[in-house]
Amino acid sequence: MRHSLNAFLLAVTLFSTLLPPVGHHQLQESDPEVEAILEQMGPEERVGQLFLVTFYGSDVGPDSDIATLITQYQVGGVVLRAENDNFVDEEDLLTQVSQLTTELQTLAAERRQLPATEVPGPPVVPGPYIPLFIGIEHEGSNWPHTHLLSGVTPLPSNMAIGATWDPTLSSAVGEVVGEELSALGINLLLGPSADVVLTPQPLAPGNLGSRVFGGEPFWVSQMTAAYVSGVHSGSDGRIAVIPRHFPGYGGADRMADDEVPTVRRSLDQLIQFDLKPFFAVTGDAADPMAVADGVMTGHIRYLGFQGDNPRLATRPISLDPQALQVLLALDPIRAWHEDGGLVVSDALGLRGVRRFYDPQEVIFPNRRIAQNALLAGNDVLYLGNFGSNPPVNQVATVIDTIEFFVQAYNEDPAFQERVDEAVRRIIRKKLDLYDGQFDLNHVLPPEESVEALEPRPDVTFNVAREALTLLSPDHADQLDSPQEGERIVIFTDTRFVSQCSTCSLQPLIEVDALQRAILRLYGPEASGLVSPANIQSFTFEQLDNFLEFGPQTGVAAEGATPEPDPLAVALDSADWVVLLSLDVDSEIPSSAAVKRFLADPPVGPDTRVVVMAMGAPYYLDSTEISKLTAYYALYGYTEPFVDVAARALFLGVPFSGASPVSVSGINYDILEATSPDPDQIIGLSVSYAQEEEDTDATQTPSEVLLGAGDTLLLETSVILDRNGHPVPDGTPVEFVLNYINEGLRDTLPVTTVGGVAQASLLLDRPGELEITVVAGPARNSDTIRLFGGGIEVVRPELPSTPTPTPTQLPALQTTPGQQPTPEVFNSTPTPEARHASVDFGDLFLTLLGLAVIGAVSFSVGLVTRDVNYGLLLALPSVMFGLVAYNYYALLLPGAIRWRTWFGEAWGASTAAWFGALGGWGMTVLLLLLWRHWLHRFLRGYQPR
Known part of the structure; x- marks a missing residue:
């Protein structure tokens, strides 16, 4: 038995080694171009590609620290920061930045073989040239998150862009950013911020200020996607855009620069709010140009993430393999990630990360931090401020981390597989940036590109004017x-x-x-x-x-008057x-x-x-x-x-602008502001779809009338919010159906797309129908009336304006085809006059008939019994007849069918007569039952 169990466990273990690591997504298909490059790379080069590093100063000579990291440790990228004194030339900043990026890429092209003593085994054969990622933050009007103070366009803040409510302006700003940064040799943009600030926290250390596009998820999504698209367009696809801070930092009350924040958010809440902008630039992107090249994971913890235990907090998402893999498995993210999307960690040396691992900050577990970040699902590890005292020991800490990774790569097959997976994504992304050409002359921007740069303050002015x-x-x-x-x-x-x-x-x-x-x-x-x-x-x-x-x-002097x-x-x-x-x-x-x-x-x-x-x-x-x-x-x-x-x-x-975030001081709530404006009148239009059938090609519109089985396609006008902009996609809307003849009310619930709601309606009930639309607090709309095969659209009367003339719609006409073809129309022929359900003639016939029935009933009662019995028979008959008449006159359920049976001329009177006869019969039956019960009661009663 023991041998059988051991054999089974061994088989399971062997089978499991053939599977990819749980939670990590593989590229959908093997990429021959990537594989050819990967085959030429040794462990050191593969490991080095994972790391984005920072450095101090502007010296990139052969003996500099950054030259050592690039040439001997094959790091894959560099992030430039003003706080590290990477930029020192104030008079000609752009030329200095261009020279800096050129020298960095040249170092990568001239990597020399590692000394044999550095790596166990035979000397490493130099691998292929792979360009560096050279990254920067460049948010505009947000120092210190904008690192270039002169020479480039004075950009608007993200919140200014959001206040315009115009994605084309966001795209225009992105184009300027893409054009200027790519001309300087920068190919990695760490931004923009895709965070949604639903409830601003002005006095909290985590206040993001004007760095965010806004507090409404749909509009933040629109602005983020447009910005990403603009950067790609302006740079001709030579800048990788990395929106941050995945999955959303908007609810944080502090920044990870000091302490990792903890936010009470469930996964469902993240999907509903914080993640929407990231969906919009990954799997749900409407435009390929708006697809982000990567996302930067934030150092943030969530309470109640899975919803089963509201007191259980995740680890920082960037370092939590379980939580991060749940997020990467969401449909829009999964498809994008499988297609090569990068996951980039935020700076792993921030004080908040150090305090998470050691609250006393005695040690800095650099190996553990970097390993956890990689295994959590990050493809690129950003080693910013990486060390217990970065200005002193950052380079040594980075080297120690790289050497640890190389050792783990050589000894651990699972770790090796995870590294290779990440490196494949990185190589693919770099190939995409440079059209598959890893040639230094192709990677470097033209020398004249810097001289050709001219700031574009007109773009910023347009944003400022529209945002006011x-x-x-x-x-x-x-x-x-x-x-x-x-x-x-x-x-x-x-x-x-x-x-x-x-x-x-x-x-x-x-x-x-x-x-x-x-x-x-x-x-x-x-x-x-x-x-x-x-x-x-x-x-x-x-x-x-x-x-x-x-x-x-x-x-002032003594005796003088002081100024x-x-x-x-x-x-x-x-x-x-x-x-x-x-x-x-x-x-x-x-x-x-x-x-x-x-x-x-x-x-x-x-x-x-x-x-x-x-x-x-x-x-x-x-x-x-x-x-x-x-x-x-x-x-x-x-x-x-x-x-x-x-x-x-x-x-x-x-x-022209409106605040994209809530402002409590003026009682302005962003979700209320983007809800439908209650003062608007929502327009309604209708089109007609009919399945293919044999129709006369010369048939005129007036020959087509609506009937049972036809389908109407309903569409609203653009529904506006309280700021006068289209409501966000997904705003609930109800088409209200009032069946006049049957006294029934029904609704068709839908949601908006592009501010417009659409629905199809199958006409399966006879009689008159009125259609209106309701969108939250906006309850005024056009009314579509259907009657006798015709259609009428009526605009509601406003107190301050005269009653508008109802819009006349032409009759409907269909065109034969394989699919139902909607044909939108704006007017119809003059509708038929609407008749009342009863008139004086109906009333006269009804009363005449009821008088006859009442008289006959009274006579029968008088002959068979007495006057009281005659009244007992006559009065209920007349009462039931009048009730039936009123039921018919009100067109309550069944009245239309009765009119169909007996015709419009006799419908009301026959309904009353049959009601009277029914009342007479019911009265006779009740009297018989009464007499039968009374007779039995008296027989059973025995007086003492």
Whole structure:
């Protein structure tokens, strides 16, 4: 028995080794081009392709750290970061970036053979040249997530793009990004952010600010897909786009830079909200250009992920093989992943990851972290900040990790298989970037591409103009603007950043940026509305110091009068105070100057106060907003946004945008805002489909009438949300069917696609039918009326407008074909007059007949018994007859069929007569039963 069991277990084990690792997806087909390259690669080269590394400084010479990692350890990619001082040339930044990427790719092309002492066994034969991934974050208006401060187009933030509600603008921005980065030799974009922020957390460390496209999953999906498509188009397919942070970081209350966040989300909730943008750029992408090359997994944990235990949290998704494989097995993701989609880890050296493995941060288990990330399902491992003290020991830590992987590759077949699977995806993706040509001259962009680059501020200006949002007051007609002679004081959140640690500081917004824009547009050289003497500018830091310490007088000579504080003087005489604010940051005290200013405004009651939110719009509460003359959201701080802010102050530009995220201070909820507008009238159109049949080719439209068995195709107009944009796909809609003759009501539930709802209706009931449509709170729609084979469309009457004339629809005509052919029509012949169900003639015949039946019944009762018995027979007969008449007149169920049997002329009277006869018969039967029961009761009663 023991030998049989051992044999069985051995057979199972041998069979299991033939299967792929559980949860990991293989490429659908063997790729000869990839396999040919893989055959030429040794273990070191295969392992090296897994890693994206960072480095410090801009030196990429032969003896530099990054040269060692590329040439001796075959790393597959590099990520450039401003914080690591990779960019140091402020005057000609683009040329320096181009030279840097060229030198990095040249190093990869000149990899030399590893020393024999480094690897056990015979010397390694140099493998084929495989280009590096050279990656960067480039989000626009979001320092430090945008690493190029000059030379390139001043991009809008993702939230500004989302506020336009126009995917074509998102695509246009993506094109600019793709064109500029590819010209610089960058081929990997770590972005955009595809996170959905349903409920913003302004004061939480995990607040993503204006980095996100919005809080409504459908619109975030649209913007993300358009952006990805634009990058591919602008770069001619030479940039791999990696949206982040899969499966969604929108609910996180902190960033993994400090601690791995934990979010209470079930898998179903992730599918319903957070994952939709990732579906839109993977298996559900409507356009091949919108398919992302990879997704970046986020360091985030989920409570109740599987739903069976709400108290059980996953490990960080990027390091959890069970949870990540569940996500990768979802239909849209699975198909994309099997087709070669990459899974890229977020930086594995972030403090949150280190603290997850060792809360005391005593050790940094680099081998374990990297191995867990690979086995969880990541194909590319991003070793950013990788080490216990990255500036000192990052290179040594990366080398130790690579050598550990090489050893595991040589010793563990399962590990080897997992590495080869990931490397196949990486090679395939790099081949796609360069049309299958791994030639250095083909990989490097043309030398003249950098000189040909010109910033495109017009694209950003278009976004800024369309994104401009009036948050308060509710309507633009309640606004006022500065008039000639009025004094304007401007406060600007001028935060200073630098391209490198030794580079000069530069403000995100210059202190007088808005002032210069106002004078350019409305100053003496323009309309002359504003005089330079009537406008002053200060920083938020100056305002914060003023609010904290009060006016500061200047130092004066003995006996002289001290000069007054210019800020205090400006505020005392100000007619308008304008505050340009960025996102509130707890590490920058002056960023909260607006809130401090509004807590106790140091201005007179007649001074108008305006806030321009150049970042996210949700930092002020309702009380603070109530103190403002106007509250605008611009979502970006680059020069085009400042230009639009100047125009907005003087009401020189329409307020076209709407916030893509919830703003609690104005009671603005993004899901409510994107629900159907209750004030709209939903249009209805109808088309007719008929199966193929023998029809006369000369048949006129009027010869085709609707009948039982025909199918109507119903379609709404574009249903708009409360912001005036098409409602998201999947919005529930009901076509309401009212069968007038039968008094029945039915519904056809559907959902929208492209803002439009469609449904087919089989006509299987005779009689009159009215069709309307309801979409959530939007309950006003056209009415389609079907009667006697004709159709009429009626628009509802509005109180403020005269009753519109019903649209006349022509009769329906079908065209023979193999499939039902819908034919949309807009008008019909004049419908037949609708007759009442009864008229005076029906009433006269009914009463005459009931009088006869009543008289006969009374006579029978009087002859057989007495007057009381006659009344007992006559009155119920007449009552039942009248009930039957009313039932028929109301066209209750069965009335139409009765009219079909007896005709329109006799239907009502015969219904009443038969009702009377039925009442007479029922009365006689009840009286007989009464007499029978009474007789038995009296016989059984025995008096004492």
